[in-house]
Amino acid sequence: MTIEQAAACLGWNRFKLSRIEAGKTRATPADVARILDLYGVDPETHAALVQLARDAGRRGWWTGYSGVFTGGYVALEDEASEIRTYHVQLIPGLLQTEDYARAVISAGIPDDPAEVDKRLQARMARKTLLTRPNAPTLKTVLAEPALRQLVGGKSVMRDQLYELRRIARRPNVTIRVLPYTVGAEAGVDGSFVILGYSDPLDPDIAYSEGIYGHIYLESAEHVARCRVAFDRIWEAALDEDESLKFIADIATEPR
Structure with missing residues (x-):
């Protein structure tokens, strides 16, 4: 077998x-x-x-949330030394505020407050990955729609944008923004994650999650394509300082 x-x-x-x-x-x-x-x-x-x-x-901390985390992704993420992500519509879970996360989770299961609370607790526990000793490096590109989508309302979204600026001050976190003006040039329209490991014998893992479930890209060829796509997006995006200013400008826009 x-x-x-x-x-x-x-x-x-x-x-x-x-x-x-x-x-x-x-x-x-x-x-x-x-x-x-x-x-x-x-x-x-x-x-x-x-x-x-x-x-x-x-x-593993996630074993207490066996009904929340499925498919083994969180265990793989927990042991990664580098995380590279690109997100089009939503702020990724590792960067979400509690109120933003609650709004996202509630939209998926609106009639089960207890389950929402359980999933919210799990998501907040997952966020500690970025602040623990020997935390992985996180390189994230956020497409402009993810910053402008009013998840949870104006106040929740504004707080989320300020939270991005706060988290970006961490030495292991880098956030870039891909504005509308260059999005098409980057040539990628779907969110994905690449997990890297400190052991050179461990291959990178590419992962994408959508409404129809999660997809692991297993072949070296597919993972290599994701690396090329991420590098292209990374270079097309605003640099770190420009990105943080862009986020601040959106946060202060009248809505």
């Missing part, structure tokens, strides 16, 4: 399984049990390895 076949049987992406098997991503006891069941491991070894998983290291 190939790793692609095994991942498909488990309902995971190939990257999650390969990193678990290489010891580069922490696996929950449930994950370990599912892998061992698939591979037909004998009961004694099965029990020992599941117990080892229970005893091993710290639990």
Whole structure:
């Protein structure tokens, strides 16, 4: 059985399984049990390895939100040393204020306040990735529509724009803006993320999420195309100082 076949049987992406098997991503006891069941491991070894998983290291913080985070993306993001993102319509989760995040989440599940609260708590926990010791570097390009879309109303959006300027002061965070005037020249109209790792043997992972679910771009060719696209967008965007001024100007516009 190939790793692609095994991942498909488990309902995971190939990257999650390969990193678990290489010891580069922490696996929950449930994950370990599912892998061992698939591979037909004998009961004694099965029990020992599941117990080892229970005893091993710290639990990933995201395991407390198993109903919120699916597909293994957050675990992959948590272990990345570099995150490069491009967003067209919305501010990315790692940069969202609590009120902005609540508005986004509520739009997707308007009739379940308890679930909204749970997902909001999870999203705020995820944001701590950028402020922890040995935090990854984040390079984000925001297309102008993401800055102008009134998510949550005028006050919420204004606070979100000021939050972007505050976060951009962190040494590991760089934010650039792609204005309408150059958006078409960059030639990319969809949001995506590229995760990079400190181990040179770990390949970059490209990821995109939309209304029909999440997509992992697995082949080296596809990931390379995403790198080229990001570099093109990065160079077309305003530089850091111009971008922060652009954000401030939008925040102070009468609406």
